[in-house]
Every structure is written in C-alpha cells, then in structure tokens.
Amino acid sequence: MDITKDALILIMPFILSAGQILFKLSSKDVAALDVSSILKLSMNGYFIVALVLYAIATILWVYILKHFPLNKAYLFMGLSFIIVPLMSYIFLKEPLSLRYLAGAACIVFGIWLARAA
Incomplete structure (x- = not known):
C-alpha cells in the first residue's frame, strides 16, 4: 500500500468540493447567460481559482486511474456528496438536515463496504 497514492485518492474529492464552493461564490456574477455576464464571470477570482482546481483535479484523476482500478477509485468520488454540503454549511451558511447526516x-x-469487497 502506497500512502501517497492513497492520500491522493482521498484528497481528490476535497479539491473538487472546494471548486464547487468557489463556483457557487462566483455565480453571483451571472445574471443571465449573456456575453456581459460571461465576461464578468471570466474576471471573477473565485471562478478562476475554481477552474485551476478543476484542472489540477483532472491531472490528479488521470494519475489516480493509472494506479487504481476505476471501480475502486470512483468509490471515493462519492465523498464529494458529503464534503460539498459540509463546506456549504461552513462557508456559505447553508443548512444541513438530519436526513443529510x-x-x-x-x-x-x-464506500467502506465496497472498498472491503
């Protein structure tokens, strides 16, 4: 077991989740799908950082897929469904429910069950 590779597969959903929060923050600049909003969005710092995070995540994903079977690697992408709402609760003050928990x-x-199989 290689700790670096295992760490990357765990870090990946955090990078994507951070990107999602930044995309949400940048959405304030999108009034409509028109040229003006797109130009404003292209200058938004949150949007630019989110794109960079997604580029990094894409490169990491290719590296992860080189070292893990897709069916095992993709299990950990499910963590994004946990991390994004948690980050939105922390950074955007969006509510969480008992159903979410x-x-x-x-x-x-x-994930634990499938990983153990």
Missing part, C-alpha cells in the same frame, strides 16, 4: 452515513458505509 443519515445519507452521509450511508455513503460512508457504502
């Missing part, structure tokens, strides 16, 4: 527990259990 129950769903998050199911996702973690599912």
Whole structure:
C-alpha cells in the first residue's frame, strides 16, 4: 500500500468540493447567460481559482486511474456528496438536515463496504 497514492485518492474529492464552493461564490456574477455576464464571470477570482482546481483535479484523476482500478477509485468520488454540503454549511451558511447526516452515513458505509469487497 502506497500512502501517497492513497492520500491522493482521498484528497481528490476535497479539491473538487472546494471548486464547487468557489463556483457557487462566483455565480453571483451571472445574471443571465449573456456575453456581459460571461465576461464578468471570466474576471471573477473565485471562478478562476475554481477552474485551476478543476484542472489540477483532472491531472490528479488521470494519475489516480493509472494506479487504481476505476471501480475502486470512483468509490471515493462519492465523498464529494458529503464534503460539498459540509463546506456549504461552513462557508456559505447553508443548512444541513438530519436526513443529510443519515445519507452521509450511508455513503460512508457504502464506500467502506465496497472498498472491503
């Protein structure tokens, strides 16, 4: 077991989740799908950093796929469904519910169960 490779597969959903939060923050500049909004968005710092994070994530994903079977690697992408709402709660003050917590527990259990198989 290579700790660096295992760490990357765990870091990946965090990078994508951070990108999602930044995309949400940058969405304030999108009034409509018109040229003016797109130009304003292209100058938005949050949007630019989110794109950079997604580029880094894409490169990491290719590296991860070189070292893990797709069916094992993709399990960990499910962590994004836990991390994004948690980050939106922390950074955007969006609410969390007990249903979310129950769903998050199911996702973690599912990843553990499938990984152990």
